């Protein structure tokens with residue numbers, strides 16, 4: 209049976225479209241807005257959703273996502289709540305792949321076996337664990353056994369031999385981090401990225417998503433020239449932060465994404 | 478419990494101490510950490526590097542530090558002899574300089590021009606600023622806003638030494654958050670920047686490298702015990718924040734089965750109150766700051782806020798080698814409360830004329846407990862990891878005195 213990732217990336221390829229992957233922190237700005245927001249993102253053109261699991265010590269994140277995490281934690285959001293939201297989302301959306309993005313300690317405390325069972329039951333498709341490189345990925349064996357994909361990151365500092373190992377070990381898609389830094393920084397040099405993504409393509413047939421530093425339609429279109437999908441996080445989280453109601457959050461999510469979707473689709477013609 | 482034949486055989490090539498340690502970091506840092514590991518492995522076996530380090534330790538740090546018999550304190554307590562390894566007499570006033578001198582040499586050999594560090598009590602920040610000044614390197618120190626407030630003297634010392642001190646206002650605004658922020662800086666500036674971690678935490682090779690640079694404490698102490706007392710101590714103790722001064726003292730004694738090893742964690746207002754920083758005594762295995770170790774965490778996996786009167790022990794994790802020694806049954810880890818530490822501080826001041834750091838006062842309090850349990854001819858060796866000048870304001874404030 210094909211996974212949701214496989215189906216989604218095959219559809220994109222057949223249609224000649226670039227995938228759009230928004231990131232939101234689960235529980236921010238309002239816990240009750242999460243599920244309506246996820247649906248609004250899909251309506252606005254999301255192909256895959258990265259749902260951030262809040263963590264108290266997000267070492268690889270800049271201030272925008274740090275603060276979103278802090279707000280969510282202050283409202284008591286944890287892994288269990290997040291899985292509940294995914295299950296609720298799945299009641300009316302069977303197709304959009306969902307990646308849980310975050311750090312290892314929440315899974316450690318939840319228990320890997322228990323997490324694998326509960327995540328699959330909720331309808332999660334994969335995990336992207338920032339502080340779990342391939343060297344430590346043995347702890348995720350129960351997740352793989354349950355059918356969850358492990359999305360791996362590759363970065364500008366990844367040496368060629370290591371890149372090959374990453375390509376082999378990654379499942380779902382490979383996430384290329386466009387620069388050495390934390391989320392939310394605005395520096396983007398598309399020339400370097402294009403060359404690196406080309407190198408990945410020689411080692412792997414997996415879809416390549418590019419993120420970090422994509423903030424708007426312009427930067428998304430620039431990345432689309434060589435990536436299968438673009439990831440947008442901090443700029444969206446920033447836009448959502450000031451939402452005052454569930455409807456406001458959903459509208460903001462939709463209205464942020466729709467023009468980017470339109471620009472990506474206009475590009476292919 | 479598996480029996481360990483040689484405690485000096487750890488970590489393995491992946492940086493693991495049994496189930497603990499490892500490299501739990503973002504992909505961007507994997508290559509820089511591999512480069513650091515390679516450079517460190519080359520240098521630590523290089524006779525000219527070792528000679529350089531030995532020279533710095535002797536002429537700049539002032540090593541060896543003496544072992545001092547605290548006679549009046551021992552008599553006051555009753556029981557075994559309490560001996561103090563005087564790391565407070567080092568240049569800059571704590572064991573932290575052993576590590577920064579070593580890492581600064583590694584940084585220079587790697588051609589890095591900018592030093593960053595995190596600090597809690599400010600002792601590691603001062604020790605980093607010191608070696609950076611001496612080598613003409615730029616130095617940026619991250620420090621939690623809460624710690625800046627309670628360690629003002631050290632903040633000013635760092636500035637006098639030419640370092641830039643950046644307040645960290647995220648999370649609990651203490652040591653763990655300073656470490657997060659330093660890591661973020663490193664990820665961003667990895668090409669020219671060397672991150673001097675101040676304790677035996679972080680991803681491999683840090684727990685090993687920081688231990689190796691501090692292990693001089695135990696090597697000297699073991700030798701000094703044999704020379705001055707003709708035998709090894711019956712028990713040794715040290716305070717445990719991240720665990721660098723403790724592993725520094727313990728390491729040389731790990732294979733000496735007759736030596737009882739006890740780490741003193743910060744029990745704050747009492748472990749039962751939840752306001753403490755006793756990761757080993759009250760935490761569980763988890764992943765924090767690049768390694769698997771004991772952490773203080775809630776059921777959602779959020780790292781919990783800690784409390785200790787001493788900023789340097791106010792940390793919700795602990796070096797992975799201590800986690801390993803605990804599970805292997807080689808070392809015991811117990812809690813010392815704020816009140817017990819303060820009592821030991823005052824007693825040491827009045828019986829011996831030594832103002833100990835609040836961190837080190839936890840070790841003194843534990844040494845007093847051990848001495849009470851043991852016979853008069855027994856020897857208890859405590860690591861006096863630093864001097865207390867930096868804490869004078871905190872102690873005065875606690876006692877309602879305005880300076």
Ligand SMILES: Cc1ncc(COP(=O)(O)O)c(C=O)c1O
Nearest residue numbers: 600676718719720721722789863
């Ligand atoms: C004097 C002194 N002792 C101990 C510590 C705790 O650190 P560690 O457990 O790494 O020795 C500190 C930390 O700042 C310190 O300044």
